[in-house]
Amino acid sequence: MTSFGAVVPAGSRKGSEDIAVRVENVSKRFRLYHERNQSLKAAMLRGGRAKYDNFWALKDVSLEVPAGSTFGLIGQNGSGKSTLLKCMARILRPDAGTIDVRGKMSALLELGAGFHPELSGRENVYLNGSILGLSRKQIDGKFEEIVEFAGLSKFIDTPVKNYSSGMYVRLGFSVAINVDPDVLLVDEVLAVGDENFQRKCSEKFAELRDSGKTIVLVSHGLDTVRTMCEKAAWLEGGVLKDAGTPAALIDKYVETTHVDRVATQGGGSRWGSGEIVVTKIELLDGDGNPTLWVHTGDSATLRFHYLAREKVKRPVLGFGIHNLDGVHATGVNSREAVAPESVEGAGYIDFVAPRMPLTAGSYDVTVAIVDENNLHTFDFQTKAMRFDVGRGTPSEAEGVFAIDGLWKFE
Amino acid sequence: MTVVAEVARSRELLGNLVQRELRGKYKRSTLGWAWSMINPLALALMYTFVFSFVFRAGSPVGAHGLKSFPLYLLIGLLPFNFLANGINGSMGALVANANLVKKVYFPREILIIAQVLSWDVSLLIEYGVLSVVLLVMGNLVIPFLPLVLLLIVAETLFVIGIGLALSVLNVYFRDVQHFVAIFLQLWLYATPIIYTYSFFRDHVLAVPVPGKVPTHHVWNHEWLLWLYKVNPMVGFSNSYHALMYNLRFPVWTDLVWPVVASFLTLAVGVRVFRKLEPRLAEEL
Ligand SMILES: Nc1ncnc2c1ncn2[C@@H]1O[C@H](COP(=O)(O)OP(=O)(O)OP(=O)(O)O)[C@@H](O)[C@H]1O
Ligand SMILES: [Mg+2]
Numbered sequence: 001m002t003s004f005g006a007v008v009p010a011g012s013r014k015g016s017e018d019i020a021v022r023v024e025n026v027s028k029r030f031r032l033y034h035e036r037n038q039s040l041k042a043a044m045l046r047g048g049r050a051k052y053d054n055f056w057a058l059k060d061v062s063l064e065v066p067a068g069s070t071f072g073l074i075g076q077n078g079s080g081k082s083t084l085l086k087c088m089a090r091i092l093r094p095d096a097g098t099i100d101v102r103g104k105m106s107a108l109l110e111l112g113a114g115f116h117p118e119l120s121g122r123e124n125v126y127l128n129g130s131i132l133g134l135s136r137k138q139i140d141g142k143f144e145e146i147v148e149f150a151g152l153s154k155f156i157d158t159p160v161k162n163y164s165s166g167m168y169v170r171l172g173f174s175v176a177i178n179v180d181p182d183v184l185l186v187d188e189v190l191a192v193g194d195e196n197f198q199r200k201c202s203e204k205f206a207e208l209r210d211s212g213k214t215i216v217l218v219s220h221g222l223d224t225v226r227t228m229c230e231k232a233a234w235l236e237g238g239v240l241k242d243a244g245t246p247a248a249l250i251d252k253y254v255e256t257t258h259v260d261r262v263a264t265q266g267g268g269s270r271w272g273s274g275e276i277v278v279t280k281i282e283l284l285d286g287d288g289n290p291t292l293w294v295h296t297g298d299s300a301t302l303r304f305h306y307l308a309r310e311k312v313k314r315p316v317l318g319f320g321i322h323n324l325d326g327v328h329a330t331g332v333n334s335r336e337a338v339a340p341e342s343v344e345g346a347g348y349i350d351f352v353a354p355r356m357p358l359t360a361g362s363y364d365v366t367v368a369i370v371d372e373n374n375l376h377t378f379d380f381q382t383k384a385m386r387f388d389v390g391r392g393t394p395s396e397a398e399g400v401f402a403i404d405g406l407w408k409f410e
Numbered sequence: 411m412t413v414v415a416e417v418a419r420s421r422e423l424l425g426n427l428v429q430r431e432l433r434g435k436y437k438r439s440t441l442g443w444a445w446s447m448i449n450p451l452a453l454a455l456m457y458t459f460v461f462s463f464v465f466r467a468g469s470p471v472g473a474h475g476l477k478s479f480p481l482y483l484l485i486g487l488l489p490f491n492f493l494a495n496g497i498n499g500s501m502g503a504l505v506a507n508a509n510l511v512k513k514v515y516f517p518r519e520i521l522i523i524a525q526v527l528s529w530d531v532s533l534l535i536e537y538g539v540l541s542v543v544l545l546v547m548g549n550l551v552i553p554f555l556p557l558v559l560l561l562i563v564a565e566t567l568f569v570i571g572i573g574l575a576l577s578v579l580n581v582y583f584r585d586v587q588h589f590v591a592i593f594l595q596l597w598l599y600a601t602p603i604i605y606t607y608s609f610f611r612d613h614v615l616a617v618p619v620p621g622k623v624p625t626h627h628v629w630n631h632e633w634l635l636w637l638y639k640v641n642p643m644v645g646f647s648n649s650y651h652a653l654m655y656n657l658r659f660p661v662w663t664d665l666v667w668p669v670v671a672s673f674l675t676l677a678v679g680v681r682v683f684r685k686l687e688p689r690l691a692e693e694l
Contacts, residue, residue, distance in 0.1 A: 030692060040583040090515040093688035114513030127430065130423040131516045
């Protein structure tokens with residue numbers, strides 16, 4: 001940053017090397033009280049405040065959010081994302097380090113904005129507007145737009161305590177973006193709105209981004225981060241694990257964090273006579289390395305390890321793939337494949353998909369080994385393995401399958 | 411002073427919050443503003459009954475021979491109620507607005523200031539009505555009202571100072587308000603409101619003790635009186651009485667000490683608030 005940085009007016013900085021939010025060596029400590037009895041009487045009897053343990057929710061976090069960019073924060077539950085965002089919003093005070101935010105900031109934190117439950121939507125809009133530094137006149141000018149965007153004109157004079165959680169978030173979001181912030185902090189709110197509202201939000205985000213505003217976004221929706229953000233950071237246990245472009249970061253994140261998911265996975269059922277069983281299912285990427293994460297359009301192999309405890313004549317292996325909604329995406333078997341007369345001992349069978357047709361999402365594999373006539377089941381396992389598919393080519397496919405094909409413009 | 415600057419920048423918000431408090435207070439009942447008069451009037455009636463008829467205490471004599479215990483009482487009681495309401499309101503302000511404090515940033519002092527200012531509005535209305543009654547009774551209070559207003563400003567700073575300190579303490583120790591409620595009861599009796607200052611000075615402190623040397627007794631009396639007057643509300647109350655009941659300028663100590671004490675209290679309150687404020691959002 002040059003020394004002229006400070007003179008560049010907000011809003012006209014797109015493309016410059018300016019930093020909108022600078023987080024330097026920030027640490028935040030919470031107190032975990034041993035007893036929740038907060039009374040003066042108890043304190044006097046005890047001779048001091050309740051004992052507590054220190055819990056460091058953020059440890060020496062440093063990062064920079066370039067002005068005019070959309071920045072994603074990812075990490076598992078409890079990793080400190082919301083805490084970091086609240087520190088940026090000045091709601092929490094870090095115990096060490098500094099945070100600089102340039103320009104007007106507006107924040108929409110988890111579970112809605114700071115509304116007063118007894119007041120009507122209208123009164124809350126004015127109250128919140130004045131908290132964000134707008135004058136009555138300025139809010140008057142934006143009021144229609146705010147209500148319009150939230151789609152709540154019928155309920156605007158109802159106390160917000162009677163709103164549904166979606167309505168609450170809509171109004172909060174609408175206020176937060178319509179006050180013209182330079183920096184918008186958003187924590188996990190898009191998840192609450194319905195599909196229509198989510199689309200409106202995405203459009204609004206794009207609009208804000210195009211007009212040079214900075215957005216910091218916390219989301220568990222990895223695809224949201226992947227498509228909307230230009231940069232992302234990954235928090236783990238309060239420590240900044242990595243930062244960089246979303247695509248690379250998310251791949252790394254998913255690889256690391258999904259290992260324990262498979263280890264703890266269960267919930268499927270299993271039956272069969274057991275002469276031959278599937279011992280393990282592996283997903284291999286194009287280079288033949290085991291993975292739990294492939295992209296649409298990439299080459300992938302499902303490797304089924306088996307163990308035949310005796311000689312089994314012409315076994316047929318079949319597998320099915322369901323998405324998490326339970327939609328049966330596909331089911332195939334090896335009946336017509338070229339196969340040996342019989343198998344015995346350990347070995348594996350590969351199923352090679354030259355171009356993974358599944359769209360982004362998580363999938364469960366069900367596997368079965370039956371006899372030639374499908375009369376006898378040796379082994380049947382539902383939800384034997386779970387794997388993920390990330391956006392690839394085509395990146396905007398919808399549904400369960402990306403149909404294979406070519407576009408031709410004449 | 412950064413506090414003043416920050417609060418000044420948020421005056422729009424302050425206005426909104428005061429309005430919200432007032433609307434909450436007066437919208438609920440159909441009687442609206444009239445309701446706020448009924449409470450002090452009922453108190454005045456009760457005390458008058460107890461003191462004038464049960465104890466047969468004589469009414470203090472004011473300007474032009476004005477003799478009315480209820481008027482004397484209200485002149486002191488209304489500003490004391492302002493103090494009590496302001497302190498109680500401040501103590502609840504942070505907890506009641508936890509949702510705001512945890513979700514948006516703004517100078518949190520505003521919540522306490524708004525709370526106290528909303529009670530100021532009530533006091534001004536009540537004092538306005540009282541002044542009309544005094545005028546009808548022949549007490550020409552108008553030339554003394556500017557000084558009364560200045561005293562109310564000073565008392566407001568006093569209440570804000572106490573409110574700031576107690577509001578954060580109440581977040582850390584939720585039972586502070588119970589102790590304060592008891593303390594406020596005692597405070598009322600330690601202030602010349604339901605009795606007159608001269609009655610207290612002449613009859614309570616200066617009770618002749620048989621067999622004691624008079625000089626010692628005089629010293630004792632002076633010392634206790636000073637201690638009594640450390641309570642800034644004594645000076646405030648004496649001044650309000652002098653200005654509105656007796657239509658004369660207050661004794662200068664009754665003016666200077668409350669004002670000095672108000673600024674001191676405000677300074678302490680701001681410091682306590684600033685000290686405990688950083689952890690507010692997570693403790694709430
Ligand atoms: N007020 C508080 N007092 C004590 N501990 C807290 C407080 N707020 C958060 N924590 C702790 O700090 C850690 C980080 O919490 P934080 O809300 O930042 O996680 P997160 O990354 O946003 O998680 P999620 O994905 O579930 O939203 C958690 O272990 C949480 O228990
Ligand atoms: Mg969170």
